[in-house]
Amino acid sequence: MxxxxxxxxxxxxxxxxxxxxxxxxxxxxxxxxxxxxxxxxxxxxxxxxxxxxxxxxxxxxxxxxxxxxxxxxxxxxxxxxxxxxxxxxxxGSGFSWETDTRDCLLVAGGIGLAPMGFLARRLLDEGKRVRLLFSPRRDAALLEALPFRERLDVSCCENRSALPAALDALLAQGADAVFSCGPEGLLESVAERAAAHGVPCQLSMERRMACGIGICLGCAIAIHTPGGVTYKKVCKDGPVFRGEEVAF
Ligand code: FES
Known part of the structure; x- marks a missing residue:
């Protein structure tokens, strides 16, 4: 259209x-x-x-x-x-959460902030607590584009290597769900830290897409199965996947 x-x-x-x-x-x-x-x-x-x-x-x-x-x-x-x-x-399929999810931790790397504005809007509309951990600090000007910026509890990391410790500190304060988007190394680290704290985590994955509607198979991503690994399509099955299912 x-x-x-x-x-x-x-x-x-x-x-x-x-x-x-x-x-x-x-x-x-x-x-x-x-x-x-x-x-x-x-x-x-x-x-x-x-x-x-x-x-x-x-x-x-x-x-x-x-x-x-x-x-x-x-x-x-x-x-x-x-x-x-x-x-x-x-x-594609988006982020999801339970009605009783109260405390939401968003983690964005650089332009991985892109899906977080809409997510923050919906979570805030439902009265949830929303914290955002953003990296790297040199990209912080991007945060000014966020809707409801003043209602978000935002912290910035200097760079990717500082992120796991910053995320651990926030998770230690308690969180019901983690949502993340950014470079794959950051997503892997977020999935790992969330799992270590026993907090469910969803990742927005990125792949080059040709058709965008599940036909060309160009956006495959490896997914853990009980017997090994299978492949799913980021455009159709994702782009959001559970942290524990992605085989980095
Ligand atoms: Fe073609 Fe996903 S982009 S199947």
């Missing part, structure tokens, strides 16, 4: 917030899901770009927080408000 871009705002030198008006996506979306954008203008016209939903207000608008990392994302920075963009979504 075509959706209208209503705002494009640089957040840092390499990160941009895009806001769209689309009640269908704004109402249906769940935290952790993604959309696929069709790009033109010198980009591969057949490959859509999967981008996590950064926020959705439940009624009218959704937004994406996108880091410029290549030709497609560079092209997007040339968009202007008012343009109609071809978007598919919302796609």
């Amino acid at each position: 075509f959706v209208r871009l209503t705002e494009l705002r640089p957040v840092t030198a390499r990160d941009t917030l895009y806001r769209f008006t689309c009640p269908a996506i704004a109402r249906a979306a769940l935290p952790g899901q993604f959309v696929e954008l069709k790009l033109t203008g010198g980009c591969d016209p057949f490959l859509r770009r999967p981008i996590s939903l950064f926020d959705a207000d439940g009624t009218e608008t959704f937004s994406l927080l996108v880091r410029t990392v290549g030709r497609g994302t560079e092209y997007m920075t040339g968009w202007t408000p008012g343009m109609e963009i071809d978007v598919l979504g919302p796609l």
Whole structure:
């Protein structure tokens, strides 16, 4: 479907917030899901770009927080408000939690912050306590894009190597659930520390996606089974997986 871009705002030198008006996506979306954008203008016209939903207000608008990392994302920075963009979504399975989950710990590495805005919004709406551990500190300007930033209990780590100890300290204060997105090394460390504290953990995994709808098998991820390892599709079975099931 075509959706209208209503705002494009640089957040840092390499990160941009895009806001769209689309009640269908704004109402249906769940935290952790993604959309696929069709790009033109010198980009591969057949490959859509999967981008996590950064926020959705439940009624009218959704937004994406996108880091410029290549030709497609560079092209997007040339968009202007008012343009109609071809978007598919919302796609994939999102984060989930129990009604009695009270204390939520979000862990984000760099642009892995992207799915956390929407997740924080929903958790806060339900009256949960939300703490966010973010790394690295040099990317902290990204945090200004978060909805309800003032209601979040945020702490920053200097870098990835400082993260396990910081996470241990927060987990030791008590948590009912951990949600994380970021580089794979960070996710592995988060899964390990959460398991050590006996706290359930969900990870938003990233893979290159071609079709985005479960057909091409290009986004496989190794998953533990009782007998060894099997493969699941990040686009269709994920992108969110339980920490203990991912075979890093
Ligand atoms: Fe094609 Fe997942 S991107 S199966």
